[in-house]
Amino acid sequence: MKVARTGNEAFAEAMRQINPDVVAAYPITPATEIVQIFSQFVADGLVKTEFVAVESEHSAMSACIGASASGVRAMTGTSSQGLALMWEMLYIAAGLRLPIIMSVVNRTLSSPINIHCDHSDTIGARDSGWIQLFSENVQEAYDNLIQAVRIAEHPDVKLPVMATTDGFILSHCLETMDMLLDEDVQAFVGEPPERPNLIKSVKDGKPITLGALDLQDYYFEHKRQSAEGMFNAKKVIPEIGKEFGQKFGRTYTFFEEYRMDDAEAVVIVMGSTTGTAKDVVDVMREEGKKIGILKLRVYRPFPAEELARVLKGKKAIGVMDRAEGMSATTGPVYPDICAALYDIPEGRPLLLDYIYGLGGRDVTKEDIRYICEEILKTADTGKKDYTLKYVGVRE
Amino acid sequence: MPTLKQLAKREEHFVSGHRLCGGCGAGLVARMVMLAIEKPVIVGNATGCLEVASTIFPYSAWNVPWIHSAFENVAATVSGIEAAYRSLKRQGKIDKDIVFVALGGDGGTYDIGLQSLSGAAERGHKILYVCYNNEAYMNTGIQRSSATPRAAHTTTSPLGKVIPGKVQFPKDLPSIMVAHNIPYVATSIPGRWNDLVNKVEKAVTFDGFTFIDVLTPCRLGWPHEPELTMEISRLAVETCIWPLYEVVEGKYRLTYRPKEKKPVVEWFKPQRRFAHLFKPENQQLLEDIQKEIDKRWESLLKKCEG
Ligand SMILES: Cc1ncc(C[n+]2csc(CCOP(=O)(O)OP(=O)(O)O)c2C)c(N)n1
Numbered sequence: 203m204k205v206a207r208t209g210n211e212a213f214a215e216a217m218r219q220i221n222p223d224v225v226a227a228y229p230i231t232p233a234t235e236i237v238q239i240f241s242q243f244v245a246d247g248l249v250k251t252e253f254v255a256v257e258s259e260h261s262a263m264s265a266c267i268g269a270s271a272s273g274v275r276a277m278t279g280t281s282s283q284g285l286a287l288m289w290e291m292l293y294i295a296a297g298l299r300l301p302i303i304m305s306v307v308n309r310t311l312s313s314p315i316n317i318h319c320d321h322s323d324t325i326g327a328r329d330s331g332w333i334q335l336f337s338e339n340v341q342e343a344y345d346n347l348i349q350a351v352r353i354a355e356h357p358d359v360k361l362p363v364m365a366t367t368d369g370f371i372l373s374h375c376l377e378t379m380d381m382l383l384d385e386d387v388q389a390f391v392g393e394p395p396e397r398p399n400l401i402k403s404v405k406d407g408k409p410i411t412l413g414a415l416d417l418q419d420y421y422f423e424h425k426r427q428s429a430e431g432m433f434n435a436k437k438v439i440p441e442i443g444k445e446f447g448q449k450f451g452r453t454y455t456f457f458e459e460y461r462m463d464d465a466e467a468v469v470i471v472m473g474s475t476t477g478t479a480k481d482v483v484d485v486m487r488e489e490g491k492k493i494g495i496l497k498l499r500v501y502r503p504f505p506a507e508e509l510a511r512v513l514k515g516k517k518a519i520g521v522m523d524r525a526e527g528m529s530a531t532t533g534p535v536y537p538d539i540c541a542a543l544y545d546i547p548e549g550r551p552l553l554l555d556y557i558y559g560l561g562g563r564d565v566t567k568e569d570i571r572y573i574c575e576e577i578l579k580t581a582d583t584g585k586k587d588y589t590l591k592y593v594g595v596r597e
Numbered sequence: 598m599p600t601l602k603q604l605a606k607r608e609e610h611f612v613s614g615h616r617l618c619g620g621c622g623a624g625l626v627a628r629m630v631m632l633a634i635e636k637p638v639i640v641g642n643a644t645g646c647l648e649v650a651s652t653i654f655p656y657s658a659w660n661v662p663w664i665h666s667a668f669e670n671v672a673a674t675v676s677g678i679e680a681a682y683r684s685l686k687r688q689g690k691i692d693k694d695i696v697f698v699a700l701g702g703d704g705g706t707y708d709i710g711l712q713s714l715s716g717a718a719e720r721g722h723k724i725l726y727v728c729y730n731n732e733a734y735m736n737t738g739i740q741r742s743s744a745t746p747r748a749a750h751t752t753t754s755p756l757g758k759v760i761p762g763k764v765q766f767p768k769d770l771p772s773i774m775v776a777h778n779i780p781y782v783a784t785s786i787p788g789r790w791n792d793l794v795n796k797v798e799k800a801v802t803f804d805g806f807t808f809i810d811v812l813t814p815c816r817l818g819w820p821h822e823p824e825l826t827m828e829i830s831r832l833a834v835e836t837c838i839w840p841l842y843e844v845v846e847g848k849y850r851l852t853y854r855p856k857e858k859k860p861v862v863e864w865f866k867p868q869r870r871f872a873h874l875f876k877p878e879n880q881q882l883l884e885d886i887q888k889e890i891d892k893r894w895e896s897l898l899k900k901c902e903g
């Protein structure tokens with residue numbers, strides 16, 4: 203059904219349709235509406251959810267951990283400082299192998315305090331053991347959150363998943379989207395597969411201990427098992443994306459290739475900027491310029507081999523990094539791409555990095571065009587003059 | 598209220614094999630709390646000595662479902678478990694009654710966990726929160742907490758040439774919990790098993806958040822001879838440093854009145870963290886402490902009368 207929804211509304215609607223057993227959440231701009239709208243669903247009796255209006259994001263994640271460890275489906279949503287406050291618990295959720303699902307509205311991190319979009323919050327959590335899905339538009343945000351349930355709960359994965367939108371750009375922007383029927387979403391997510399859990403262990407009379415002290419003799423094995431879940435997610439994510447496509451007509455995998463076939467230059471981008479970039483590339487294509495876009499949807503697990511396979515043979519690639527990793531080298535996505543390309547035996551593409559859009563700085567078509575021209579120039583000359591440029595900043 | 602004999606026949610839920618110090622009060626408290634609850638129970642434990650020493654993988658001293666997630670959030674973690682249970686109950690997926698217990702040390706309760714404790718109490722989850730209050734961060738090597746008594750030597754409120762141990766008096770957490778208007782707040786000690794068992798039994802009958810603050814000797818941090826654990830906890834009561842009372846629906850009641858109020862020095866004597874108080878130069882400090890304890894005791898008596 204075609205409807206007009208903002209990113210926050212779409213996330214809240216997806217949550218209603220998923221109908222989780224427990225939601226524990228705390229407000230923060232620009233994600234607040236998700237909790238507000240969902241609270242109304244609870245108040246109106248539209249969901250079976252037990253809503254816990256916690257006193258902080260740390261407690262939101264802690265309560266989700268308690269709920270998920272009790273075997274039920276638990277969800278939350280946050281942004282920026284909220285995600286930062288959860289940081290400790292993100293690792294614990296993943297380490298306990300709890301399939302918690304979270305919507306994250308990407309917003310920069312203080313200081314300076316700023317409520318607008320960049321990816322530093324989500325990317326800051328990239329090593330926590332959470333699967334991370336980025337969304338280009340409201341439709342994808344909605345689709346991603348629904349798929350997140352299946353990915354997280356897959357018996358071979360059992361890791362938490364965050365699906366993200368870009369703050370304000372998607373969270374507050376009204377777009378037309380195709381909303382699925384409640385029963386179709388219900389059928390797609392199904393009942394959560396049974397896992398060992400606290401309440402089950404009461405029922406069975408077989409007590410379990412969760413979150414034990416794990417020292418030099420066992421920690422490594424358990425961490426290795428978690429990592430295996432992340433490796434397995436690489437198999438599961440495209441499978442679920444395909445199944446979603448078969449049922450609802452929109453197929454998903456790790457990334458989308460846009461006008462990539464004969465492209466010599468490629469720009470890699472995540473999130474809402476992709477839409478603008480597509481417009482720019484369409485125009486440049488008409489001018490005969492061989493440029494394409496690779497939109498990275500799945501940032502964790504990182505699809506390194508899959509990327510290498512499609513980027514092999516390209517002459518130059520530019521990464522659009524919407525975060526400052528403070529490494530005094532490049533933005534954070536660049537090194538990941540660099541590592542993915544490193545093992546290409548011959549003709550490894552030249553790689554450039556562009557940090558842009560921090561703190562919600564508008565990214566214009568001109569900015570993207572400039573970046574694309576730079577990549578094309580590098581492809582032409584076969585030589586790169588620099589590794590990193592900041593785009594759209596007064597220096 | 599079960600007799601000691603009946604209690605001894607119950608199935609143990611906190612069992613031997615843990616690696617708490619010999620004479621540790623925390624293990625005794627855990628065992629008694631668990632013995633007092635006959636219904637199925639799920640336990641959450643904050644980071645601290647009890648958690649670390651009772652679940653060293655692949656072993657566990659817990660004969661009931663148990664979870665630890667972090668230090669400052671046991672109240673929130675157990676809130677989530679209780680919320681899951683409510684949801685399942687509403688959906689008709691479980692009919693068993695389950696009791697939810699959160700256990701935290703004074704650090705995890707008075708200090709870093711105060712926010713999540715307050716949140717869970719305010720929301721009114723049906724949880725019994727037991728603070729095993731050994732008056733310092735023992736697991737990390739005896740640092741002061743806001744429950745540490747005035748003048749106690751800890752590794753972060755050390756006895757020095759100019760500062761004689763902790764400068765502040767302890768926070769009155771039970772009053773803070775009473776101010777949440779929860780149905781049941783109490784204090785207890787391991788040295789009076791009937792007091793503790795009785796209060797736990799009573800607490801879990803309320804439909805809401807309940808809180809028991811149990812003064813729990815730590816033989817390594819206070820330090821005292823390991824065989825004195827029970828006795829020392831009773832001395833805190835006899836000196837009115839740790840009065841035993843309960844607050845039911847806001848109404849205070851003393852649950853034990855010492856026959857004869859002992860001077861606070863009786864409690865200080867067997868504990869080396871207070872040894873310096875017996876030096877002549879600290880005479881005034883000792884008197885100040887006695888005065889404060891008297892004041893707190895009088896104020897409590899008033900609440901109990903009123
Ligand atoms: C966020 C965080 N900060 C600090 C610590 C280190 N830490 C672990 S246990 C502990 C003290 C525990 O004290 P308390 O709650 O009184 O329990 P006890 O060890 O005395 O039984 C500290 C500081 C931690 N685990 N997590």
Ligand code: SF4
Pocket residue numbers: 616617618620621622623646647650731735736814815816817818
């Ligand atoms: S240090 Fe204290 S609290 Fe910790 S195990 Fe030893 S006696 Fe118990």
Ligand SMILES: [Mg+2]
Pocket residue numbers: 702703704729730731732733734735
């Ligand atoms: Mg302590």
